[in-house]
Amino acid sequence: MVVTLALLILFVISFKIDYRQYKNVFLLCMLFISIFILLVRSIAIPVLSIHLNINYLLITNIVYGLIVIVAMLLSLLNTKKKMANEGRFMTNMIVLGYGAFIFLNFIIILFKPEIIVTLGNGIIPIYISFIFYYLNLMFISHNIYAWLISAISKRKKSQYIIVLGAGIIGDKVTPLLKARLDKAIKLQRKNKNTKIIVSGGQGDDEIISEAEAMKQYLLNNGVLNETIIKEEKSTNTEENLIYSYRIMEKMDAHPFSIIVSNHFHILRAGLISKKLKMKATVTGGSSKKYFYPNAYVREFIAILYMYIMTHTVIIILLSIMLFMYVLSL
Numbered sequence: 001m002v003v004t005l006a007l008l009i010l011f012v013i014s015f016k017i018d019y020r021q022y023k024n025v026f027l028l029c030m031l032f033i034s035i036f037i038l039l040v041r042s043i044a045i046p047v048l049s050i051h052l053n054i055n056y057l058l059i060t061n062i063v064y065g066l067i068v069i070v071a072m073l074l075s076l077l078n079t080k081k082k083m084a085n086e087g088r089f090m091t092n093m094i095v096l097g098y099g100a101f102i103f104l105n106f107i108i109i110l111f112k113p114e115i116i117v118t119l120g121n122g123i124i125p126i127y128i129s130f131i132f133y134y135l136n137l138m139f140i141s142h143n144i145y146a147w148l149i150s151a152i153s154k155r156k157k158s159q160y161i162i163v164l165g166a167g168i169i170g171d172k173v174t175p176l177l178k179a180r181l182d183k184a185i186k187l188q189r190k191n192k193n194t195k196i197i198v199s200g201g202q203g204d205d206e207i208i209s210e211a212e213a214m215k216q217y218l219l220n221n222g223v224l225n226e227t228i229i230k231e232e233k234s235t236n237t238e239e240n241l242i243y244s245y246r247i248m249e250k251m252d253a254h255p256f257s258i259i260v261s262n263h264f265h266i267l268r269a270g271l272i273s274k275k276l277k278m279k280a281t282v283t284g285g286s287s288k289k290y291f292y293p294n295a296y297v298r299e300f301i302a303i304l305y306m307y308i309m310t311h312t313v314i315i316i317l318l319s320i321m322l323f324m325y326v327l328s329l
Contacts, residue, residue, distance in 0.1 A: 004034040019149050020274035020282075022307060025267075029141035130322055134315065139300050146267035146299075150284040158194060158281070160257040161187055162244045164237060164269060165200020165210035173217050176262060176287055177210070181217050183285035184260045188223065196223065197247060197257075199231040199240040237265075238272050245278055254279065262287045264295040268303050 011027040163184045166177040173181060181198075188194050196218065200210025211230040218228055231247055234240040241259070248255035256279045259269050263284035270282040287295065304311055 001038065004031070004038050007031045007034050018274065019152065020270040022271055022310070025138070025141050025145050028145050029137050032141065033137070127319070127322065130318070131315070134318070138304075138311075139296075142267060142300050142303060143264070143296055146284070147263060149270060149282060150263055150266050152281075157191055158256050158258040159252060160244075160248050160255055161194055161196045162241070162257050162259045162280075163196060163198050163214060164240045164259065164261045164265070165198075165214070165234065166262075167203070168206055168208070168210050168213045171208050171213055171216070173210075173213050177214065178217065179262060179285035179287055180260050181214055181221075181285075183283065185218065185221055185223060187258060187260070187283070188227070192227075195227055195229055195251075197229045197231055197244045199234055199244045201232050201234050201239075203235075237269060238276075241269070241272055241276055241278065245276060256280065258283055260285065262295070264292065264299050268299055268306070271303070271306065 007027065007030050011024065011031055014021060014024050014027055161184045163180050166180065167174055168177065184196050188196060198211045198214035198218070200214065202209040209230075209232040211232045215228050215230055219225060229247060231240070231243045233243050244257075245255075248257060259266070259273060259280050259282045261269050261282070261284055263286070266282040266284045270280075273280045273282070
């Protein structure tokens with residue numbers, strides 16, 4: 001109880017200081033683990049007379065694996081629909097790799113192949129499971145935290161709304177980008193003086209810039225031309241924010257903005273905005289449900305890459321602790 005309470009206090013304080021700090025994700029993850037252990041020890045074991053053994057853990061693994069594999073299959077069944085609506089293919093297959101990773105781990109736990117179990121006196125399968133749980137706990141924490149920061153940003157007012165580009169088809173915005181623009185329109189209706197910066201350059205396969213397509217959509221939906229600013233140089237999220245920030249700095253000494261993307265993308269956008277020392281908050285527009293599985297996995301991988309050194313150090317330290325514990329048995 002004391003540890004859980006201490007973690008909760010640390011998380012709230014860190015969140016209040018700046019909710020765009022990446023350490024908040026780790027604190028949230030540790031808080032979840034602490035709450036889970038507290039519930040198991042205080043309620044599950046005494047009330048249900050549960051004895052923690054490998055069978056219960058195995059059943060938990062299998063149930064979780066089936067849920068994820070079903071989600072993966074449902075996502076793959078929608079590949080045709082994704083291509084028609086979003087104009088992409090390879091990025092829609094990322095969840096397949098995630099599912100394969102989970103499936104491999106379950107095969108090792110369930111069947112215990114001798115060649116793997118005997119390798120390193122059994123340390124290898126333990127280590128594979130350790131990596132599996134670490135990545136999945138972080139994956140869950142990333143996504144819950146993204147929704148959390150999206151919810152609190154609705155209370156903020158800003159001088160600028162930055163809408164991040166997300167690809168177009170022809171001269172029209174995709175449903176994914178439409179969700180972001182609709183969110184920006186809703187936000188501006190609460191404050192008519194807010195400028196909307198539409199940020200996105202022109203790809204090799206695009207006939208106009210993403211910014212131009214977004215501007216036309218806004219104009220067609222009642223947004224005044226004088227409140228729209230185009231940024232047409234950027235090719236990725238970081239450039240979106242860099243070039244948009246430069247535009248704002250020319251107009252205001254200390255600009256404050258709301259960055260609009262989709263729920264699965266706002267955590268990375270927020271982290272980048274902090275890195276650029278922008279005064280900003282983030283919020284997300286809703287997406288089609290079929291898009292979520294691949295999008296959340298893709299964003300998680302992107303953030304892992306952003307903080308690859310942080311995760312490498314943590315995994316090394318935890319690995320040393322794990323090996324020392326196993327060797328002491």
